Amino acid sequence: MTHNKASRCGVPLTCCDSSPLQSSKNWRAAVDLTGRLLTAHGQGYGKAGQPTSHTTDSLQLWFVRLSLLTKLNLFQNAELECEPFGNLDQPDLYYEYYPTVYPGRRGSMVPFSMRLLHAELPQYLGKPQEALDRLYNLKTICLAILENLGKGLAEDGSMITLAQENRQASLTLWRSRLSRVMYSMANCLLLMKDYVLAVETYHSIIQYEPQQRVQLLSGIGRIFLQIGDVKTAERYFQDVEKAYQMKGSNLSHATCVLMNRAFVYLSQNNYADAHTTFLEVLKIDPKNPVANNNAAVCLLYLGRLKESLGQLEGLVQQDPALYLHESVLFNLTTMYELESSRSTQKKQALLDAVACREGDSFNTQCLKLV
C-alpha cells in the first residue's frame, strides 16, 4: 500500500490500525474507530455533500467501515452511508481526478471488494433483484476484462503490452474475482428461493474453481434436500462419492461423503443411522464441530434429551472458542426450554460465558433471554 505524503490532515494510516479491535471481534468499537479516522480525513459524520477528496486509504477505511456494519447486520446504516457514493463510478473516485496526488495513474480507486459489498447490500434490505442487477453488472465487467487479457490486450482493452508474469497475475486475479461474484449471485438467488437458477449458478462456478467441486456439488445436494427432492440430492451426492473413489483418500473429501450420507438418512426419517454416520465422521475428524453438533441434534430426535444436552454442554465447556457459536447456542437454549420451565438460569450461565470471551459484536438473540 502506498502511504503517500498527501494523506490529509497529516494522519498517518497504517494497515494495522484497526486490526487488534477486529481480531477480538469488537466490531462496534472498530466501526467507531473508522468513524474517527474518516473524520480526521475530513469525511466523517455530517460531512456528506461537501466537496470530497478521496484517497485510496480513505476508500479502504470506508470499505472496512461498511463491511463491519454488514457483519453487525446493520444493513440500513450501511445503505445510508453508501448512498453518497452513488454507483461507485463518479468522477471523483478515479485516479485521473487527482492528477497532483496520483500523477500518471489511471482507473478506479474503489477497491473491488467494496464494489462487491455495494452490490450485495440490497438483498439484505428486501431488494434482491437490485442486488442481482448490480452483481450481473460486475460479472459482465469481469468477463470483459478476462476477454481482453485473453486477446493479449490490457484489462481495459487498450493495446498496452503486459509482461508475461503480469498478465498471468492479472488473469488469476480476475478469475478469482469472477468466481467470487458468481458465489454472490448464487447466494442471492438462494435467498430469493429461486432454486433452479441458484443450482445452475453454483454449478457453473465449478469450471472456475475445480478444487471446490466437492463442496459445490454437496451444497447443491443440500439445496435439493431443502426442497424435498431427495432423489436428485442423492444423485449429486453420488457424483461426489464417485469423484472421491477415483481420487483416493483425502480427509475432507471423506468427511464430506459421510456428511452427505447422514443428511440423506435424516431426510428418510432414519435418525439412528444419521447419528451413527455423524459419529463415523468424528472417528476420522474428532474435533469436527459440525459433526458434533449434528450428532447431538439427532439424539434429540431419538428421544434422548439428557444425552444430547450433556454432549453439547460438554463441547461448550471444553472448547468455548469453537462452540460458543450462534447455531450451537440456539440448539442449547431450545433444549433448555424443552427440559424445564426453569431454563432461565442455564441461559444466564451461557450469557456469562459469552460475555467473557466474545467481543461486542456477538448476537445475543440466540440465547433467547427475552
Added chain:
Amino acid sequence: MRLTKPTLFTNLPVTCEGRDLPGDLFAQLMREDPSTIKGAETLMLGEMLTLPQNFGNIFLGETFSSYISVHNDSNQVVKDILVKADLQTSSQRLNLSASNTAVAELKPECCIDDVIHHEVKEIGTHILVCAVSYTSQFGEKLYFRKFFKFQVLKPLDVKTKFYNAETDEVFLEAQIQNITTSPMFMEKVSLEPSMMYNVTELNSVTSRDQGESTFGKMSYLQPMDTRQYLYCLKPKTEYAEKAGVIKGVTVIGKLDIVWKTNLGERGRLQTSQLQRMAPGYGDIRLSLEVIPDTVNLEEPFDIVCKITNCSERTMDLVMEMCNMRSIHWCGISGRQLGKLTPGASLLLPLTVFSSEQGLQSISGLRLTDTFLKRTYEYDDIAQVCVVCPFMSNEC
C-alpha cells in the same frame, strides 16, 4: 416440543482481498467460523443443523411429531409416574402414547422422554392433551394436565376438469395449487381409477430409457403456484359396450398425492372419488372408432364409425352422406343399415377425402330412423389435419 425437521444454518459471507486494509483477517474469521464450509467459505448454505425455533404450520396429510418430556424440577423422588398423551380433535380422541405402563420412580433432575408421531387426517383445531399422574414422596397421589392447541391447515387446492374425446376416452385435468408458505416437492401424483377404467398418466416424456417429467427442471411447486396433471381414462372392454349407454353420474377414480418439504418432511393426501356426469347422447350415438390424425390433400382415407342405439326402442336406420364445402364422401348414400335393437351398436366403415388444407372438421352424416321418420344430423364429428404432400412449388 414439536419436532419438525431441523434447518441448515446459513452464513453471510463478508470477504476482502489480500490487498485491502483488513488483509487476510476476514478470510481468517470465516475459516475459523465452525459453521462455514471448509474450502468454500463463501458458500452460504452450511451443514450445521439448527433445531426448530417455533411450532410452525402443520398441514393435513403431514405427520405431527412431538417430543414429550416430563422433568422432575423438585428435589424429591417421585414414584409411579404415568404419562398419557391424547390428541383431541373436533370429532375424536386418539391415544398417542407409546407405553401405557407407569415408570417406577423419577429422581430429581431426571426426565421421562417420549417421541410421538401421528399422521394428521383432519383439518381444524387439534389439542394435544398430556396427563401426568404420580405419587409424591409422602404417598400423595397427584395429577396434572397440560394442553397444547394447534390448527391444521389445508395444504393443497385441487380442481378437476373432464374432457370427453371423440372416442370413448375421458381426459382428466387435475389442477393442484400449493397453498402453504414453503416450496413443495411433488413426489407422486397418481390417479387410481375405479373398476370401470384403465388409466394412462400423461405427465412424463420418455426419451430412450429415461422418463423425464413434463415439468422439466421445476421439480418443486412454490407457494401459490399451480400445476396441471393430465390423465387419460379408457373404459375397460367389458364396460366399453355399455359406455355409450351410460347415463348420469359415473365414478372415475381418486387422486393420490404425495409431497415432501424441508429435509424430506412428508405429506400425503387422497381426494374423494371423482365423479363425472356422462354426456347425454340423445337417441343415437355416433362415435369414431378409427380415424387418422393427419391425411393428405384430396386423398381418400378410411374411417370407422360406431353407431349405438341409446334409446328404448328398436330402430331401422338409413345412412345418408352429404358433401360439405371441404369434405367429400365416397360410396353410396341412402343405404339401409338394418335393424338396431336398444343398446346395440354397429360398426360402419366409410371413406372420405378433403379438398382443403388445414384442420378440417368432418361433417355431413345423416341418420334417419324409418320407423319414426326422424332424421338425426351429425356435423363436426371429429377433426383431421389435412396436409399437402407435395414438396415442390406446384402445391
